[in-house]
Amino acid sequence: MDSVLALFVALVGLAVGSFANVVIYRVPRGESVVSPPSECPACGARVRARHNVPVFGWLWLRGQCADCGAPISGRYPVIEAATAIVFGVIGAVVGLAWVLPLLLVLAFFTIVLSAVDFETRRLPDRILAPFxxxxxxxxxAxxxxxxxxxxLSRAAIGAGAFGLFYLVAFLAYPKGMGFGDVKLAPVLGAILGTFGWEQLAVGGFAAFFWGSVVGIAAMALQRRRHGVSIPFGPWMFLGAWTGVVVGEPVARWYLNVVGLT
Known part of the structure; x- marks a missing residue:
């Protein structure tokens, strides 16, 4: 049963990944995600239905427009395949549980908002609101x-705590993060609070841990001591996943180290 569910969820992820590409490309440009149908940005030719099959359409076309031969970004099959794989893994691990839809929603918006933040350094309201x-x-549910x-009380407390903390951090040092991060924080706090206090605490800390690691690595690669700009949204999501996956054992380990257990 679990393998059938995982396969089904992976196939859903493949289709959802195709829609994710539409959102990633169109929303930052202020375009509709519903119409017009997919078209080549170089020549404007409509993408034929047989060429719009996730992953396989790109492979069939060898990464080129069927009409003008313009290159099609490899990001499209990567996003589609990644969404399918992540959805399938979640389905296999979680099974038919009440938390399954919540984790799939988190996975979809992790991919979409991280890609948009990397590309534009923005977390658009048009994506944050549906999230x-x-x-x-x-x-x-x-x-x-x-x-x-x-x-539900834990989720509300998590949303409030994350939202307040990020708002204070933004007001204290506006250059350190964007206001989109502030708006993202309550959503992640609510999700982590749903899973438990340990997940909430570890997920909140892990975002800054991963952000610091990436920031230090970026400074080292650019041989700079300061002034390196990185998007923080992806590391907030990575922190949230860290909390969901290993929050409980990490919290137990920490409490044991400091002698509180």
Whole structure:
């Protein structure tokens, strides 16, 4: 049953990955994600249905437009394949559980918002708003499924704590992060709070840990001591996943080290 579910979820991820590419390309440009149909940005020719199959269409065309021969970015099959793989792994590990939709929502927006942040250094409201709405709906499903109202309270506390912390950090040092990070923080805090206090604490700390590691590496590669600009959104997401996956054992290890257990 789990293998069938994982395969189904992976196929859903493949299709969703195709839509992710549309969002990543069009939203920062202020375009609609619904219309017009996909077209070549070089010549404007409509992409034929058989060439629009995720991953395989790009391979069939050998990464070139069928009409003008212009190169098609390899990002398209990478995003589609990555979404399918991540969805499949989540389906295999979690199984048919109430948290499955929440994790799939987190995975989709991790890929989309990280790609957009890397490319534009922005986290657009047109993507953050659906992320917040779908996350809230998925959290509600978890609460109803678990029959535990305290889960919703933890999510609310997580959202408030993350939102307040990032807002204070932004006001104290605006150059350190964008306001999009501030708006992203409550959503991630709510998701982590849904899973538990350990996940919330570790996920919050891990974002700054990963951001610091990448920032130091970037300075080393550029041989600079300061002034290196990196997007922080992707590391907030990586921190959140760190909290979800290893938050509980990491928190236990830390408490044991400091002698609190």
């Amino acid at each position: 917040a709405i779908l996350s809230l709906a998925s959290i509600a 978890v609460v109803i499924g678990a029959g535990d109202a305290w889960t």
